[in-house]
Amino acid sequence: MSETATVREVGLRDGLQMISTFFPTDAKLAWIRAELEAGVKDIEVCSFVPPKNIPQFADAVAVAEASVAMPGLRPSALVPNLKGAQRAVATGMPELHFVLSVSEEHNLRNVQRTVQQSVDEFRAVVELARAQSFPVRVSGALATALGCTIAGPVDPGRVVELAHILVEAGADELSVADTVGYANPAQTRRLFEEVGRAVAGRIPVAAHFHDTRGLGLANVYAAVEAGVRLFDASLAGLGGCPYAPGASGNIVTEDLVFLLESMGLSTGIDLGRLVEVRRIVAQHLPDETLYGQIAKAGPPKGFARAA
Numbered sequence: 001m002s003e004t005a006t007v008r009e010v011g012l013r014d015g016l017q018m019i020s021t022f023f024p025t026d027a028k029l030a031w032i033r034a035e036l037e038a039g040v041k042d043i044e045v046c047s048f049v050p051p052k053n054i055p056q057f058a059d060a061v062a063v064a065e066a067s068v069a070m071p072g073l074r075p076s077a078l079v080p081n082l083k084g085a086q087r088a089v090a091t092g093m094p095e096l097h098f099v100l101s102v103s104e105e106h107n108l109r110n111v112q113r114t115v116q117q118s119v120d121e122f123r124a125v126v127e128l129a130r131a132q133s134f135p136v137r138v139s140g141a142l143a144t145a146l147g148c149t150i151a152g153p154v155d156p157g158r159v160v161e162l163a164h165i166l167v168e169a170g171a172d173e174l175s176v177a178d179t180v181g182y183a184n185p186a187q188t189r190r191l192f193e194e195v196g197r198a199v200a201g202r203i204p205v206a207a208h209f210h211d212t213r214g215l216g217l218a219n220v221y222a223a224v225e226a227g228v229r230l231f232d233a234s235l236a237g238l239g240g241c242p243y244a245p246g247a248s249g250n251i252v253t254e255d256l257v258f259l260l261e262s263m264g265l266s267t268g269i270d271l272g273r274l275v276e277v278r279r280i281v282a283q284h285l286p287d288e289t290l291y292g293q294i295a296k297a298g299p300p301k302g303f304a305r306a307a
Helices: 011-015 025-038 060-068 082-090 104-111 115-130 156-168 185-199 216-225 253-262 271-276 278-284 293-297
Strands: 006-009 042-047 074-079 095-101 137-143 173-178 205-209 230-233
Touching: 006 253, 011 025, 011 042, 025 042, 025 060, 025 271, 025 278, 042 060, 060 074, 060 082, 074 082, 074 137, 082 095, 082 115, 095 104, 095 115, 104 115, 104 137, 115 137, 115 156, 137 156, 156 173, 156 185, 173 185, 173 230, 185 205, 185 216, 205 216, 216 253, 230 253, 253 271, 253 293, 271 278, 271 293
Parallel strands: 006 042, 006 230, 042 074, 074 095, 095 137, 137 173, 173 205, 205 230
Antiparallel strands: none
C-alpha cells in the first residue's frame, strides 16, 4: 500500500451544479482559499458549460482566473466539449476534465453527443492542450462506468475498451465515475482492477463515487484495495447529476479524508480545518442539507493524521 493518497475537491463543480441558488463568486473563492489552507491542493473549481444550461457557472472565467493565480493550488475545470476547453485554456487553466459517458443513452442526454462523437472531441481537446504555451493536463472522465439510471447495467468490457481508447488518445489521467451511485464494493474492486491492468501504470486512475445508496465509502475502500490513490469528493456531500434522475450527492470530502487517514494513507489535509470550511457553504446555502458523519461526531479520541 502506498503511503499517500490524493483527495480532489469537486464541490465547487459537481456539488453546485444541481443548486439553483447562485453561490456568489467571492464566496466560491473564499471556499477555495479555505480548503487550500486546510491542505486540499487539488480542486475542480468550475465547469465551462454554457451558462444558459447551468447558470451556476456564469462566473467560470472569473473563478478560473482567480484560482490559477493562487500559489500552491492545482486547479482544474470540467469541459464537456472543445469549445469549453478553449474557454478554459484562455484563463490559463492547467488541467481539463473532459467527461464522456460509457452509457450511450446518458451521453446523449448529458452532452448531446454519441459516445464516438465525444471520443473524437476528446482527441481534439488533447490536441488543443498540447498546442498551448504552458503545460495543460487532460483527464478523461468515464461517467456511468458502474451503472446508468437510464440504461441500467453497464458492460465492464466497454469501460475497459474506452479506457484503452482514451489512453491511446493522449489522456494524462483516467477518471472512472459511479455517476449515479449504483456500485457495490465487489463490483468496484473488479472494475478498477480491470482498468488498472488496461492502463498498466501509464497514467493515474482516479475514482469518483456518489453515495446514493450509502455505499460510497465502502466503494472507496474497494478501490484502494485495487490500487487507486486519487479520489474525488464534495464538501458536505453536495452534488448530483442533472441528467441522471435519482442521482444524489458525492461522497463527503471530510469523511473521505478521515477514512484514508485512518487507513494510514496520508492526504496532507487538516481534518479540523476542513470541517470548518462547511461554514462558508452553510452561510450561502442555508436551505441545502449538508451531509457528513465527521462533522456531526468528530474524529474518535486518539485519532492522528497518517504520517
